[in-house]
Amino acid sequence: MGKCSKDKRDLYYRKAKEQGWRARSAFKLLQLDSEFHLLDDVERVVDLCAAPGSWSQVLSRKLASKSANPATIVSVDLQPIAPLPGVTTLQADITHPSTLTNILKLFGGEPADFVCSDGAPDVTGLHDLDEYIQGQLILSALTLATSLLREGGTFVAKIFRGRDVDLLYSQLALLFDHVTCAKPRSSRASSLEAFVVCQGYRPRPGWQPESLQLKHTLVPLDLNDASIDAAERSVAPFVACGDLSDYDADATYQLEKGVQAVSLEPVQKPTAPPYKTALEKKRAGTLR
Template sequence: MGKTSKDKRDIYYRQAKEEGWRARSAFKLLHVDEAYGILNGVQRAVDLCAAPGSWSQVLSRKLYDTCQTDDEKAAVKIIAVDLQAMAPIRGVIQLQGDITKQSTAEAIIGHFGDNKEDKAQLVVCDGAPDVTGVHEMDEYMQHQLLVAALSIATCVLETGGTFVAKIFKGNATWLLSSQMKIFFKKFDIYKPPSSRPSSIEAFVVCSDFCLPTGYIPQVINTARDDIRILAQKTGSEVNRKLVPFIACGDLGELNEEDDRDTEKPNDEAQYAYDVVMSDAFYPPEFKEIVKQVYEEQLQIS
């Protein structure tokens, strides 16, 4: 019997079968590592949206199987999380749950302490929502999944840690870039050779993690939480300024056809340009956009 058309056109599919990877996507993480060295010196890692487990296999082979002694293996901690159950992988602790839920996020955070020696050094996420075929909807859902992964990363990553996640490239990519730069000194968008040219996917590669001064990490779910109330719960002024931008928010209150009771704007409200938010955490091009928004708000009021 001849080979299938899929075998003929995809060298990475065949290579994954030959090398024992659960999916061809293993090469995406391997290529990211080749380009950026994200696995160098890593002992503690989190794999979000891990099923079927190809990225966890890469972490296991690179971090766990290379250890020479039992003490070295004991120091390795790999946490894999997904809604679906996976077959066991050497050196990998599996959690079954939805990363957008508070209970799942708390279970992940529970595996890492407050000391730097206990924090994760790497968080990866190759997850994607069920594709609808409507690009704008798929892009939006993917970005919300990315926000959930990022919020977990801010809770478990050590200073200087790395975050890698799938992204669907689109009109909002520039906004996500600005958001990532709040927490990471280095940011890049990379499309590995193993990613099909026809695919809109790419990967954000964020390194040198550093929380803004005064920011308190939060688990964010924009579909469930009112982000304005969520940001106020910590009592941090920095959270109140940053969290709504991280989650992108929505325009529900601006919909004239919405019959729900919404808070009316105060005619005496004073709008001011926030130099702390814009200058300290955002790049120059985003600062100009923020200033324009405040000027428009001032004209409306």
């Protein structure tokens, strides 16, 4: 989490620091879980694109209090993730075949109950480009998820709602019983982001997750094909998550009168910031 003036006025940003979350995005998973009960009866979890680890924090805290047996939580990201209690971190590429093998080893060969991804590209402001890149990221996460999930498992991923997002819903409906578009209260209304919640993994006979890697696209769904069940042509319902009387993510909040402003340090400083090289040169006196 940064320290720009907008962040300082964002109440979810401040609450995240006060409650010890590494990023305000922790509230998004908390609100999704409150609505869909994602973490009930879950023992094996994979958090993709996990850095800096706020979703893994939520998983660790929630599953520690719910499960009689210790849950196995694996967090994966290209960037290093600072250690978290009860979480195994992998610095790996989710598109590389070895990542799947390493996760299955950690699970003892057992399938996962829940796979989530809060990953997103560095946005350019060009919506069509951002949506395309995010679509490719979802595809990579889905490829890994369908290789890991047990039947009946759940997949949650960040999406950017754009012109062709209904095609994504229809394609996901071919693999899951229920597909829902959810917008947590902590997600800014001004943002294109939402989360696709896919429950009840039911792969079709002969389904091969590897086909996604080879084609780099989901098979286009012909909505005029009479052989496709009508339910598969339906639009995913939209659900707002979180108490509507809760804080507004787009609003700014001033401190109450008499309350002294205190600057809180980040819960976890960046492990590999983009300015790391500049800092090293500055310490060495070679920065020019």
